[in-house]
Every structure is written in structure tokens, then in C-alpha cells.
Amino acid sequence: MSDRPRRILLVEDEPLVAMLEQEMLTEAGYEVVGPFSRLARAREAARSEAIDAATLDVNLFGEFVYPVAEILAVRGIPFAFLSGYGADAGGAFPDAPVLSKPFGSELLLQTIQGMLRQRMASG
Known part of the structure; x- marks a missing residue:
């Protein structure tokens, strides 16, 4: 496993929520890809970026x-x-x-960590 920060795709259309989420993730040592607030840009990033996990706002x-x-x-x-x-x-x-808004940093970080563990376990 490399020492590089895990890259998290952030898709969120509400600027304040995106800023808060980005701050939570960055402070926890993750590298944030985004945030993306438009579906077309988010799709392109999902296709082309090297990412380890993602958080997706359901409605953009x-x-x-x-x-x-x-x-x-x-x-x-x-x-x-x-x-x-x-x-x-x-x-x-x-x-x-599914995280219901509003959510705290602890729940967000637990969810991200769980997804990363799941990905490592599956290969």
C-alpha cells in the first residue's frame, strides 16, 4: 500500500456543504477531488480521475x-x-x-474509512 493520501471524489451542489465536507476530509488527511456541482463534470471526473472513494449528493x-x-x-x-x-x-x-443531511464529521469519516476498508478487502 502506498503512502499517498487517499483521494475522495466530492460531488455536491450546495457550496456551503461542499466547503464543510472538503474541510472535514482535508483535515482528516484525505485529498479531495472536486467538489463538482454539475452532473456532466462529476461524470467526467468519475471516469478519468484516480480516486479511492466518493461522496455523492443525490440531487445536483x-x-x-x-x-x-x-x-x-x-x-x-x-x-x-x-x-x-x-x-x-x-x-x-x-x-x-446513505448519509442524511446534516451529518457530522465523525459519521462522514467513519463512512469513508469503512468504504476504503471494503475496497482493500475486495482486492
């Missing part, structure tokens, strides 16, 4: 983020949904964690 200015989740799933990159809609926000991805 009225567009659902599920196409980004599909790209990540194909690449074997774990992701969590962030939502104001509750636990059913995972849609076609029932195994993905």
Missing part, C-alpha cells in the same frame, strides 16, 4: 447523481450518497451507504 440542481454512481460501480470504487431525502436515496444501489 434537479439531476440525479446515479449516472456517476454507475461509473464508479463499474470501476469498483466505493461511494456513499449524501441526501436530504432519507435512507431510500440509494435508488438502484441499495448497498451504498
Whole structure:
């Protein structure tokens, strides 16, 4: 395993939430890729960036983020949904964690760590 910081894709359309989440992740030693607030840019980043995990706001200015989740799933990159809609926000991805907004840094970091452990265990 390399010593490089783990890279976390951050997809969030609310600027304040994105800033707070980015700060939480950076302070915990992660490298943040993003934040991306538009579906097209998030999809491109999901396709092309070297990332270890992702947090995905379910609704980006009225567009659902599920196409980004599909790209990540194909690449074997774990992701969590962030939502104001509750636990059913995972849609076609029932195994993905769903964090209800607002959430604290402890829950976010536990979720990220769990996803990274899961990825390492699966290969």
C-alpha cells in the first residue's frame, strides 16, 4: 500500500456543504477531488480521475447523481450518497451507504474509512 493520501471524489451542489465536507476530509488527511456541482463534470471526473472513494449528493440542481454512481460501480470504487431525502436515496444501489443531511464529521469519516476498508478487502 502506498503512502499517498487517499483521494475522495466530492460531488455536491450546495457550496456551503461542499466547503464543510472538503474541510472535514482535508483535515482528516484525505485529498479531495472536486467538489463538482454539475452532473456532466462529476461524470467526467468519475471516469478519468484516480480516486479511492466518493461522496455523492443525490440531487445536483434537479439531476440525479446515479449516472456517476454507475461509473464508479463499474470501476469498483466505493461511494456513499449524501441526501436530504432519507435512507431510500440509494435508488438502484441499495448497498451504498446513505448519509442524511446534516451529518457530522465523525459519521462522514467513519463512512469513508469503512468504504476504503471494503475496497482493500475486495482486492
